[in-house]
Amino acid sequence: MELQHWGHWQHPLVFDEDERSGRLCYGCREPIFGPSYSCIESDCDGYYSHHKSCAELPIGLHHPSHPNHPLILFGIYTYFVNNREEYDKFSKCDVCGEQSNEYSYCCYRCNFNIHIKCSSLSLTIQTEVHDHQLTRIWKLMKFTCDFCGKEGNLPYCCAQCDFAIHSRCAACPRILKVFRHNHPLHLTPSLEVHQSDSPICLLCVRKVDSLCLYYCSRCDFAAHLYCAMLPQNREYINLQELKEEQSTESISEDPELHQSFDLEICKVIKSTVGEDGTEIATEIKHFSHEHDLKLTDEIPNNTKCNGCVQSILSPFYSCTPCSFFLHKSCSKLPKIKRHPLHLHPLTLSYQQASFFCNACAQWCNGLKYNCQICRYNYNVQCILLSNTLTLACHEHRLYFSRTYSLQKCSSCNFKNYSVFRCSTCEFVLDFKCATLPQITWYNQHEHPFNLRYTLEDESGEYYCDICEEERDPKQWLYYCAECSFPAHCDCILGKNPNVKQHI
Numbered sequence: 001m002e003l004q005h006w007g008h009w010q011h012p013l014v015f016d017e018d019e020r021s022g023r024l025c026y027g028c029r030e031p032i033f034g035p036s037y038s039c040i041e042s043d044c045d046g047y048y049s050h051h052k053s054c055a056e057l058p059i060g061l062h063h064p065s066h067p068n069h070p071l072i073l074f075g076i077y078t079y080f081v082n083n084r085e086e087y088d089k090f091s092k093c094d095v096c097g098e099q100s101n102e103y104s105y106c107c108y109r110c111n112f113n114i115h116i117k118c119s120s121l122s123l124t125i126q127t128e129v130h131d132h133q134l135t136r137i138w139k140l141m142k143f144t145c146d147f148c149g150k151e152g153n154l155p156y157c158c159a160q161c162d163f164a165i166h167s168r169c170a171a172c173p174r175i176l177k178v179f180r181h182n183h184p185l186h187l188t189p190s191l192e193v194h195q196s197d198s199p200i201c202l203l204c205v206r207k208v209d210s211l212c213l214y215y216c217s218r219c220d221f222a223a224h225l226y227c228a229m230l231p232q233n234r235e236y237i238n239l240q241e242l243k244e245e246q247s248t249e250s251i252s253e254d255p256e257l258h259q260s261f262d263l264e265i266c267k268v269i270k271s272t273v274g275e276d277g278t279e280i281a282t283e284i285k286h287f288s289h290e291h292d293l294k295l296t297d298e299i300p301n302n303t304k305c306n307g308c309v310q311s312i313l314s315p316f317y318s319c320t321p322c323s324f325f326l327h328k329s330c331s332k333l334p335k336i337k338r339h340p341l342h343l344h345p346l347t348l349s350y351q352q353a354s355f356f357c358n359a360c361a362q363w364c365n366g367l368k369y370n371c372q373i374c375r376y377n378y379n380v381q382c383i384l385l386s387n388t389l390t391l392a393c394h395e396h397r398l399y400f401s402r403t404y405s406l407q408k409c410s411s412c413n414f415k416n417y418s419v420f421r422c423s424t425c426e427f428v429l430d431f432k433c434a435t436l437p438q439i440t441w442y443n444q445h446e447h448p449f450n451l452r453y454t455l456e457d458e459s460g461e462y463y464c465d466i467c468e469e470e471r472d473p474k475q476w477l478y479y480c481a482e483c484s485f486p487a488h489c490d491c492i493l494g495k496n497p498n499v500k501q502h503i
Helices: 076-080 084-091 225-229 239-248 380-384 489-493
Strands: 013-019 034-038 049-051 060-063 066-074 104-107 112-115 134-136 156-158 163-165 185-189 212-216 221-223 266-273 279-286 293-296 316-319 324-327 346-356 363-370 377-379 398-408 415-422 428-430 449-452 477-480 485-488
Touching: 066 112, 212 225, 221 225, 346 377, 363 380, 377 380, 398 428, 449 485, 477 489, 485 489
Parallel strands: none
Antiparallel strands: 013 034, 034 049, 060 066, 066 104, 104 112, 134 156, 156 163, 185 212, 212 221, 266 279, 279 293, 293 316, 316 324, 346 363, 363 377, 398 415, 415 428, 449 477, 477 485
């Protein structure tokens, strides 16, 4: 069965009775598990996928929230992806007040917009957050939500209790699971969270100022209601099965932390026993190289690891005839890894040609983690970063944050959706700056360069000694103290520092 969809005129969409990929629906932006329509052409590769219900939405709609005019279905991401002003204008729903990439129904005469999920809300609902049935009031009216404490329009109300609530708050389950945390999170009044200051949402790294939040008392992990429910954060699993699994094994033990070889990635050819009695692999066969690699600690000058494309450090494995080098730690990377950057499990692979990293927005090569569903690529340096960073560049701890709004890096001013944020101040760091090497070398310069975050200059003039162009004193630099030699990061590292040139 095929469907010619209004938003994808190039190819017909093909019906699948039971899609299990978990791809995000192009219509509602929720994971797909069940009947769906997708484009199976090679150049689309299943990217343009829909729930059956979203693909079959009517083009026009008469809705009680806007009775004067008919509403027309359109895709905000399709039409305004390159126009930020129009995107911000039309992505905000007049019912829930939130911005989203999902399909909307719009009245162009009145600039009225309603998300498809809001347009299909039932007249009456039974919710987990209230004991009585709630009824939708289809009249634009300002009210204060008795659940989160925020203002809104078009409430669900309880006639018995004089209780009013946002539609999104009414959809909050009592318990849910997010990718970023091992335990389920429970719906909890903010007053019951015993922290010295207001709780910090560890998903967006901003203070929680609502009446309720999602919370794990075991780990003191807090999250905004809506942050926890975002598709890129929420993990759709059977919570009962998770509870049973946790009762039989300790979740504090992460199998990825065990320093053993994954036999699908690396096989030990020869080994010896160290002084402490542990087995040391002296020769291995790694999937990234055709020849066996031997353990060595003799570091060649200015050599980079072919895996992570960082300066080689002892101990490492090498194939001398091919000038192929691999850190011992890179040889022990797990084949499959979960990361909050991405909805699906990521698979380790090796690519000699350059690829674009979706985390740091740089061209890279070597070992990478990629999603075989979405075809996203991430270099291993980005994936191996902890969700919590303590760096010399900032006095406070930084937390991984992923939101729908672009966040500007405090070092390089580049904007990205996935960054590391400070919960105390407005300091933000993107993946590119978070993975900069602390020490590096430049061409034939005899001394190493150290990454510096500030540099006093009595003359008040800030220049790069390589390109001789003026530097922004607020941006980071590399500095050789022996020669009083400051330089732009890009001038020292080059245009593509994460690409190793092969001989």
